[in-house]
Amino acid sequence: MGYMTEERRMIQEHAREFAMREVLPIANKLDPEKGDIPMELREKMAELGYFGITIPEEYGGLGLGYFEYCLVVEELARAWMSVGSLLARGNSLPGCEVWPEDRRRDYLSRMARGEFLRCTAISEPNAGSDAANISCRAVRDGDSWLITGQKYWCTFADGADCIVLHARTDPNVDPERRHRGISTFMIEKPRGGFPEGCVGNPIPKIGYFGWRTYELSFDNCRVPHENMLGEEGRAFYNFTGALERARANTAARAIGLARGGLEDSIEYSQQRVQFGRPISDFQAIRFKIAQMAAEIESARQLLYYVCEEIDTGRRCDMEASMAKWFATEMAERVTSEAIQIHGGAGYTTHCAVERYWRDARVTKIFEGTSEIQLRIISDRLLGAGGKR
Numbered sequence: 451m452g453y454m455t456e457e458r459r460m461i462q463e464h465a466r467e468f469a470m471r472e473v474l475p476i477a478n479k480l481d482p483e484k485g486d487i488p489m490e491l492r493e494k495m496a497e498l499g500y501f502g503i504t505i506p507e508e509y510g511g512l513g514l515g516y517f518e519y520c521l522v523v524e525e526l527a528r529a530w531m532s533v534g535s536l537l538a539r540g541n542s543l544p545g546c547e548v549w550p551e552d553r554r555r556d557y558l559s560r561m562a563r564g565e566f567l568r569c570t571a572i573s574e575p576n577a578g579s580d581a582a583n584i585s586c587r588a589v590r591d592g593d594s595w596l597i598t599g600q601k602y603w604c605t606f607a608d609g610a611d612c613i614v615l616h617a618r619t620d621p622n623v624d625p626e627r628r629h630r631g632i633s634t635f636m637i638e639k640p641r642g643g644f645p646e647g648c649v650g651n652p653i654p655k656i657g658y659f660g661w662r663t664y665e666l667s668f669d670n671c672r673v674p675h676e677n678m679l680g681e682e683g684r685a686f687y688n689f690t691g692a693l694e695r696a697r698a699n700t701a702a703r704a705i706g707l708a709r710g711g712l713e714d715s716i717e718y719s720q721q722r723v724q725f726g727r728p729i730s731d732f733q734a735i736r737f738k739i740a741q742m743a744a745e746i747e748s749a750r751q752l753l754y755y756v757c758e759e760i761d762t763g764r765r766c767d768m769e770a771s772m773a774k775w776f777a778t779e780m781a782e783r784v785t786s787e788a789i790q791i792h793g794g795a796g797y798t799t800h801c802a803v804e805r806y807w808r809d810a811r812v813t814k815i816f817e818g819t820s821e822i823q824l825r826i827i828s829d830r831l832l833g834a835g836g837k838r
Contacts, residue, residue: 453517453754461518465525468498469533474802477530480660482799486609487533487660495533496564500526501540509558511541515761516695520702520753527706528713531809532660534703539567539606544614544692545634545679553676568636569610571601571666572689578603579822581616582628582686586668588617588635595619595635595678597647597671603816607650607664613637615668616685629686634679637671647671657808694760694767696817697774701753704781704813705746707806711788712742714803718792735791742784749777768830775823781810 454462476491495501503519505511512518519541527534540561546554560566577583586599597617607613613636620631639645648671650664680688716739719730729735752773759766785807789796796803814820 453758458518458521461514462521462525464498465522466528468494469525469529473526473529473533477533477660477805478802481530481805484659486662487530487536491533492536492564495536499562500537501564501567502562503537504541505558505562509555510562511558512562515757516698517754517757517761520698520757523699523702524706524709524750527703528710529706530660530805531703531707531813532658534706535605535658536567536661538696538699539569539610540564543568543636543679545685545688546636548680549676566611567606567609568612568614569604569606571604571607571613571615573603574600575602575665579819581689582632584616584618584632586615586617587621588619588633588673590619590675591672593675595673595675597635597637597668597673599668601666601668603653603663604650604666605658605663606661607666608642608644609661610639611641612639613645613648613666614679616689620683631683632685633682634685634688635673636677636679637673638677645671656811657805658812693818694756694765694770697770697823698753698756698760700813700817701749701756701770701773701777704777704810705749705753707810707813708742708746708749708777708781708784711785711803711806711810712739712746714801714806715739715742715788715791718795718801722793729791738787738791742787745780745784749773749780752776768827771818771823771826774817775820775827778810778813779820781813782807785810 472491472494476488499512500522502511503514503522504516507513523534523537543557543561546557557566572581574584574586577585586597586601588595588597597615599617601615615635615637616632617635618631619633624630637645644650647669649667652662652664655663719735719739720728722729756766756770756773759769785803788803789807792801792803795801
């Protein structure tokens with residue numbers, strides 16, 4: 451099946467040109483300094499419509515599918531994964547479909563213009579892979595809710611315009627149905643700061659620079675009831691339903707990182723001379739590069755299939771987990787090989803391959819660890835607990 455239409459190739463080529471011209475030089479300069487993604491770059495992305503790729507045209511978006519979204523993500527991540535990840539802070543506001551039409555239009559149109567971006571607060575110190583273990587609570591107080599508790603791994607919590615937070619609204623937790631009674635709230639806040647009743651502390655990371663990741667502490671943070679997203683008590687279902695897209699997004703980012711490692715390795719191997727010859731002449735290097743390229747293309751074709759399934763509305767949770775697992779495991783291998791091809795130079799911050807490797811490593815953890823993906827796949831094939 452031919453996935454790439456002429457329109458998709460044009461979108462891909464335009465994103466590639468933008469990434470290599472605008473994003474890569476900034477990444478090469480700022481990542482070693484742990485600097486932030488410049489606002490000017492965000493504004494250029496907004497002008498290209500990248501924050502509204504999947505938002506309907508009637509709301510000011512491009513009205514395209516998740517396939518096109520992942521094409522752009524791969525290209526941006528090839529230059530700097532953090533910039534590719536920034537797209538997910540726009541493009542949708544899950545749960546806003548329950549809002550009145552005029553309110554939904556207002557927020558989505560601002561999002562499509564890059565004027566209203568979000569971050570997500572789901573994980574907690576004791577709720578990572580076990581998302582049903584959320585303990586952050588929301589208590590109704592008149593026309594508002596009061597949020598109290600801790601959230602962890604909240605990337606872009608300072609730069610976003612709102613925090614999309616999951617909290618427990620039903621205090622009566624059934625041990626057999628812990629996923630029930632969790633709701634989602636949109637907490638609006640000033641860009642560059644935190645809402646009243648919330649304190650953020652940055653988490654020291656080994657990569658994924660360009661923006662900061664926070665631990666957030668909420669103490670009676672007040673949120674209007676109208677800012678609830680989706681139905682009360684059903685956030686877990688909405689969250690898990692969106693995981694196909696999230697995992698496809700991560701696969702696209704991983705493929706972009708791996709491609710950066712491959713392309714830089716090809717260029718370096720043709721320039722680096724040892725024993726009187728470019729190292730690209732040696733079979734050991736040639737075979738590494740061939741294997742890297744084959745693994746990248748295999749991951750990409752699996753991702754394309756998943757994107758087509760998502761856009762046609764067919765369930766593909768197992769295949770999305772396969773794409774996420776295969777692409778992220780591949781990205782760590784490929785970027786590690788890229789460092790090996792670069793030799794000592796690859797272990798310095800003078801070469802971008804060390805950045806690709808550091809960033810690839812985290813893709814095996816977020817949006818569900820590799821182990822979680824294997825559990826999902828095996829449960830679909832064998833039944834839960836390995837029983838049919």
